[in-house]
Amino acid sequence: MSFLAYAVAAWLFLIGLYGVVTSRHLVHMVLCLGVVQASTYVLLLSIGYRTGAKAPIFADIPTSSRVVDPVVQALTLTDVVVEATVTALLLALVLQAQKRFGTVDPDEIGSLKG
């Protein structure tokens, strides 16, 4: 049962990759990449989790209580915001690609040469 979190992280990674590989639309590909990113967040947070512990905010609980790991939360929270901007950048590239090649199908873009 405790392996479920890691299993979900691995599952999300693999299914996201499957989506990228078999995609027919560049925007679909970018959103599947977002699923792969989500798998890393799940993995990070499940590593830091402690059973029966509370959130690492000591505003109203005594300083000696048991809390989950704050370091992985710091990593994940900056990551969430930054990856959204990178996704926006990828979408701008998709717009450029459509302008240059006239299509958003990745298979066709690969075969337009010369």
Next chain:
Amino acid sequence: MNVLQAVVLVLVALAGATVVLTRVPLRQAVVTGVFGLLLAILFFVFQAPDVALSEIIVGGFVLPAIVLLALAKLREQAQSGAADE
């Protein structure tokens, strides 16, 4: 690991699969919003409120909005590209 966490984990896995298997980008944008909110609930249940806050705003609002705007522009470009020929 209690029942609530297990249930939300399974829901997140299903939602991830749904995002990938929805091929129409317009619908996929909305499904991504739902996936983001489910992720935020997961983070909350794993005792990470800061991360949940970020994910609610970013995954539930900003990302679908950007995708929808990009899709609208894509369609406009496609139509004007077809009209030019």
Next chain:
Amino acid sequence: MTRRRRTALFLVAAVALGLLLVVALAGLPGVGHYHGVYGLGIQRIAVAQRKATDIVNSVTFDYRGVDTMGEEFILFTAAIGLAILLRELRGESRNSDEEEGGEEKGGEEDDEGDGSEGSAEPERRHRATSATLRVAGQALVGPLVVLGVYVVTHGQLTPGGGFQGGCILAAALFVVYLAGRYVAVARVRPLPLIEVAEALGAGGYAAIGIGGLISGSDFLFNFVPLGTSGNLLSGGTIAALSTVVGLEVAGAFSLVLSEFIDQRLLRGGGT
């Protein structure tokens, strides 16, 4: 190679990767049995050392401040890259568009925009936004801004901080657009102001770090008096860095959203 061959190759590789992942993840301590020395050490001493009750923000802005500076600069660079790409795109279309008549009148616009419309005609068709959306949008903007500022400034006490609050502030700007007031958006977000906010955010972080150097210690040293935990002015530079990051994130997301909005309204409100 054809699609089918590619998919077959991927499935083989995915099975191998899946097995590898399972073996690797099984070697980790089970979920719930966390043994990391760093985390356990920090939660013992963080409140006493930094007087900020939100440990996650202490870690983000103080114990691992250099990482956050790197992430902030990724945000900055991605937003600028996007602005360059989309402005070039707009520049080309605008040249070929100039004969088609004049200025954009923003006016009322359908909210999500691309669901049921479909005209490619060059003349503009303004669709009225529903009254509910307009009223709700205008009513929400004020509370959103207040909430955003609250979340940014209380980062060291409660869940929140620069990243979250900055996103809320950018969302407030976008709600103005959704409420159908493109003209208001054009007035509210003079582009120079967003760019100044972003630059101030990015540069301010480095400047506060250099302040640590000037005070005779390391880069990003917490050199401001720490105060007592639980007060608003606690945590020293954590509050200052959180505010600066809030500015940066709000500026970056506003820039991203407004670049996409300008794209959307290039031909003036029609599709």
